[in-house]
Amino acid sequence: MTVVSITHGDDLDGLTCGALLTKLFNAEVILANYDTIEDALKSVPESTDQLYITDINLRDALICHLNKIAEKTKIIIIDHHPMTQTFKVEMREKGVEVMHDTRDCASALVYNIFRSRLEHDAARIAAYAAISDMFEDGPIASIILDHMDRKFVQHEAFILTHALGCEQSSEFKYQVIKDLSVYAYPHRIKNANELAYKQLEKIVKIKDIIPIKAIKLGRLAYMECNDDLSTGEVANIIMDTLGLDVGLCYKISDGMANISLRGERRLIEHLGEIAFKLADNCGGFGGGHNRAAGAKIPENTLKQFIQDLSEELKPWVPFP
């Protein structure tokens, strides 16, 4: 049986899904992100028996591509990003299996579905993803983590998270998938420690720049980043450095702005829902989780997007 896995290639949750599916089915893993998902779907060979799509927020605009694949291939979507009802219904009508839960990370969902076929060590792989994706409190992840040496598993998860923040080459990502699929310890993965250290140094350097470069707007601060850090990482560091509720970071390429939003732990607003709505108004697309979201919009609408976002974030009222 030929199994293909299309998974999010930009973070550890996506890579661990790929690793578990490699372990289970010897799947051929295709790494994708929101820029490349369409091409990834088009590249699925017609001879594929099963296609797993994990940790990717599938937008309604991709339904036509999925329908075409579903004619020949069994598609299984396992994800935790908010999903429209239209999407779920349309997919299920085409025989696509949709396993969706927003409470855990995608890798914990994959682990839970196949746990009877996986070794005990697979739980660690899902735990790394839960920690990295900030889904430690999910119903599956919390049970897994309750039985673990939490400090050890957290340290391993963060070595890998930071290493991946520093080294985004597909060569390194495929090495990580291969090693995790045989339950390697992250600190033993080639170059992982050195890369994690390098990433921490990069973070410290960007923290020095933020107070000078970032612009504050109510509960939000924003900044462009053109270096080799990810917008998601920088958005988090903006929030951290300035002590504000939401950090926004963007990169411009080909007339489009790629935006990441990160919010503080107790944020009341849902950044994913806000990003979905505002990006749609701008003629782009967006979405994501409560405290971690993203959008891609035409560059000339960026100012409006930021302005609208600051208005969505009502002035914070301390305990009434």
Ligand SMILES: [Mn+2]
């Ligand atoms: Mn995820």
